[in-house]
Amino acid sequence: MTTVEQEVRTFLAENFSLGKDISHLSSSQSLTERGFIDSVGIVEVLTFLETRYEIQISDDETVPENIDTIDNIVRFIGVKRGTPEAATQ
Amino acid sequence: MTLAPNVSPDLLRVNAEQVTEEIGAFIEATIGRMRKRGVVLGLSGGVDSTVCAALCARALGPDRVLGLLMPERESSDETLELGRLAGESAGIATIVEDITGVLDAAGCYTRRDEAIRSLIPEYAAGWRCKVSLPSVVESDQYRIFTVIAQAPDGTQRRARVSPAAYHEMISATSFKQRTRKMMEYYHADRCNYAVIGTPNRLEYDQGFFVKNGDGSADLKPIAHLYKTQVYQLAEYLGVPETIRTRPPTTDTYSLPQTQEEFYFSLPYDKMDLCLYARNNGIDAADVAQALGLNEQQIERVFRDIDSKRRATRYLHLKPQLVAEVIDGGD
Numbered sequence: 001m002t003t004v005e006q007e008v009r010t011f012l013a014e015n016f017s018l019g020k021d022i023s024h025l026s027s028s029q030s031l032t033e034r035g036f037i038d039s040v041g042i043v044e045v046l047t048f049l050e051t052r053y054e055i056q057i058s059d060d061e062t063v064p065e066n067i068d069t070i071d072n073i074v075r076f077i078g079v080k081r082g083t084p085e086a087a088t089q
Numbered sequence: 090m091t092l093a094p095n096v097s098p099d100l101l102r103v104n105a106e107q108v109t110e111e112i113g114a115f116i117e118a119t120i121g122r123m124r125k126r127g128v129v130l131g132l133s134g135g136v137d138s139t140v141c142a143a144l145c146a147r148a149l150g151p152d153r154v155l156g157l158l159m160p161e162r163e164s165s166d167e168t169l170e171l172g173r174l175a176g177e178s179a180g181i182a183t184i185v186e187d188i189t190g191v192l193d194a195a196g197c198y199t200r201r202d203e204a205i206r207s208l209i210p211e212y213a214a215g216w217r218c219k220v221s222l223p224s225v226v227e228s229d230q231y232r233i234f235t236v237i238a239q240a241p242d243g244t245q246r247r248a249r250v251s252p253a254a255y256h257e258m259i260s261a262t263s264f265k266q267r268t269r270k271m272m273e274y275y276h277a278d279r280c281n282y283a284v285i286g287t288p289n290r291l292e293y294d295q296g297f298f299v300k301n302g303d304g305s306a307d308l309k310p311i312a313h314l315y316k317t318q319v320y321q322l323a324e325y326l327g328v329p330e331t332i333r334t335r336p337p338t339t340d341t342y343s344l345p346q347t348q349e350e351f352y353f354s355l356p357y358d359k360m361d362l363c364l365y366a367r368n369n370g371i372d373a374a375d376v377a378q379a380l381g382l383n384e385q386q387i388e389r390v391f392r393d394i395d396s397k398r399r400a401t402r403y404l405h406l407k408p409q410l411v412a413e414v415i416d417g418g419d
Binding site for chain 2: 032033035038039040042043044046047059060062063064065067
């Protein structure tokens with residue numbers, strides 16, 4: 001598991017699962033379609049990502065391909081930071 | 090999948106006379122069972138509350154229906170005027186309760202304005218605001234709220250709404266719906282009346298209401314009707330044309346804002362057909378053809394419908410108990 005993935009999982013657990021373990025949540029599962037987060041939750045995720053990784057996410061980038069699964073988030077953060085290989089470490 | 094019917098607005102056509110009789114019987118029986126003497130309802134000047142007033146007046150007699158007009162300082166100018174017209178057309182008594190003072194005392198405006206200033210520091214007295222969502226049909230972009238603030242000179246500023254500001258803005262503006270409901274229950278208790286909730290099916294299904302605000306009521310006589318069907322009843326019941334032709338509005342923010350801009354994906358007539366299709370297993374391709382959109386766009390609307398149902402499920406829940414208790418029944 002990459003550092004980014006671990007940090008995202010910790011954020012999701014603390015903010016959307018009362019701090020309980022979310023290891024049952026597969027990294028390829030949709031966060032929105034299974035109701036884990038809603039549209040306000042998406043903004044919370046965006047705010048976390050922008051703050052933690054010092055990036056700017058435009059409205060155009062707020063699409064499922066970038067945000068809807070933990071895998072997608074890790075890949076997206078890698079691209080935004082110019083280190084796409086981080087997603088596969 | 091269902092065999093593709095001929096998808097058109099005709100799917101939502103109802104026999105207005107028959108529906109009126111059914112709802113009237115429901116109102117009369119329910120109020121009788123509740124041992125109440127009549128009903129009270131808020132009149133916004135919109136078609137839903139006007140139809141409810143007319144249905145109640147028919148079912149119970151106009152002298153057993155009280156309409157409340159509850160403007161506040163940010164209400165549009167026509168709200169009070171059309172509310173009065175709604176009351177007159179139903180032949181019922183109305184009372185004006187200006188709720189600005191209550192909202193001021195609760196900090197509705199100041200709390201909301203502070204949240205907006207956290208996003209747009211220039212926002213000040215004399216500015217007006219609203220929140221809006223991007224179109225569902227135009228892209229896959231998540232529906233993230235943007236606040237739009239307009240200076241007195243007409244220039245506009247926009248900002249993405251942060252989670253903290255979103256929660257503050259929504260909870261502060263919800264004072265409006267909750268204060269109105271408080272006032273409705275004051276008059277209901279005073280008169281030994283029940284309170285009518287006026288959501289249509291789109292609003293009820295998609296959670297477009299404030300819990301313990303406009304979502305609270307003793308009975309909701311048109312919550313099973315699509316908005317298109319409410320308009321059919323409005324015509325049958327003789328609701329004035331100025332009310333029937335008024336675009337659905339939230340009338341919650343100081344800048345004009347349609348329901349479509351704030352919540353729903355499409356204009357109500359198209360949204361109705363999408364919701365009907367979703368409820369009846371009709372394929373997106375068939376709906377797309379009927380609405381002049383493409384299949385991908387309708388799939389996005391379907392996903393938005395499902396997403397809103399999930400996100401607002403808790404609004405419909407009764408208080409949760411550890412164990413069942415005797416509740417007094419009917």
